[in-house]
Amino acid sequence: MRPAPGSGPAALRERAASALLAARARTRALTTCVDERELVAQHSPLMSPLVWDLAHIGNQEELWLLRAVAGQEALRPELDPVYDAFEHPRAERPSLPLLPPREAHAYAADVRGRVLDVLERAPVEGGGPLLAGSFAFGMIAQHEQQHDETMLITHQLRAGPAALTAPEPPSAAPDAALLPAEVLVEGGPFTMGTSTEPWALDNERPAHPRLVASFFIDTLPVSNGAYLRFVEDGGYADPRWWRPEGWEQVRRHSLVAPLFWRREGGAWLRRRFGVTEPVPPDEPVLHVSWYEAAAYAAWAGRRLPTEAEWEKAARHDPASGRSRRYPWGDDDPTPEHANLGQRHLRPAPVGAYARGASPLGVRQLIGDVWEWTASDFLPYPGFRAFPYREYSEVFFGDGLKVLRGGSFAVDPVACRGTFRNWDLPVRRQIFSGFRTARDAEPV
Ligand SMILES: [Fe+2]
Secondary structure (H helix, E strand, O other): OOOOOOOOHHHHHHHHHHHHHHHHHHHHHHHHOOOHHHHHOOOOOOOOOHHHHHHHHHHHHHHHHHHHHOOOOOOOHHHOOOOOOOOOOHHHHHHOOOOOHHHHHHHHHHHHHHHHHHHHHOOOOOOOOOOHHHHHHHHHHHHHHHHHHHHHHHHHHOOOOOOOOOOOOOOOOOOHHHOOOEEEEOOEEEEEOOOOOOOOOHHHOOOEEEEEOOEEEEOOOOEHHHHHHHHHOOHHHOHHHOOHHHHHHHHHOOOOOOOOEEEEOOEEEEEEOOEEEEOOOOOEOOOOOHHHHHHHHHHOOOEOOOHHHHHHHHHEEOOOOEEOOEOOEOOOOOOOOOOOOOOOOOOOOOOOOHHHOOOOOOOOOOOOOEEEEEEEOOOOOOOOOOOOOOOOHHHOOOOOEEEEOOOOOOOHHHOOOOOEEEEOOOOOOOOEEOOOEEEOOOO
């Protein structure tokens, strides 16, 4: 496999510095577009106040880069328990003695200044596993970008007028209407996961062979228009399509459509970052739970792809037999390949990003919407927790479902063909959609 781009200490430091700077620019945009009252408010019991995320970003950066990597003393040891995500569930975070907004900004900036000094001298080659390939810096840049996605979810849940704006995404490619509905992925082994991607997290490792039987997968994510046919066919009133726990959710919360949708007169509207607008039929469906995705698939006579099927469709190149970093190849994502990085505040229409297609022609696997898979979040054979058990290992089991591919809200630094996200099957405030699959007839 071709080595990941940018090796050598100067290139590794440059890559780490620019990833950290990009993350901070995004954090600042998300935390300076509302006033201090909104920063300390809890906009939903599902989310932390934005000011908690801000200081937590700084605290994690201090823990890993100033203390673990550089061996420095704690700057503010009393902050550690306040910003420990495992100690306090989100619902109770507003009652903690949080740093006020100005102090939170100043603390995160103070840590960052010291980190950039550390990075200049850090032995990013030969400095042990935490530093190899500047991993710890990459892990912290990814952590900040993941919180930037979380903060964007908070913005979506926040009431009141729009605070964020962004240009519209590109439209569908001219050939979109001519694409086949599904493609056949031939059965056989492929390489799942990675052992070479320098900033891959522990749960993506190691690379290992995985045997997958032949299957068909949708060329495009399921659109709002397609999902609306399920809604209007009485999908939310028919227990045949639902897992028992999903049906329980439908009944208990009187669900009739994806989160943020409402019917007014004869039209379906949705709320998106403070703006109410007609549901666009050609956009990938967004804000559906795993149960809703699985119910739609059952209604359509199909199923969700397994995680291995999704990754094979996204990475396996039938011509070379090798797994690529991304569907389009090994090059890092550009705005031509995928809708990532909060450049746009919505998914692009289905059929966009022709240059991001896989060798078999599957589109929008990366970016736009996270895609629910059928699979539970489990370790790969040979998994080793690194650098701490709480990153992944404590979440393995049958209670959480894997999502793949990243959304418009994810930065490229935290999105790869191997990247694994996970969440509870009831979650729908996240930027989640899906595509469907089916078994291929044995030949
Ligand atoms: Fe965190």
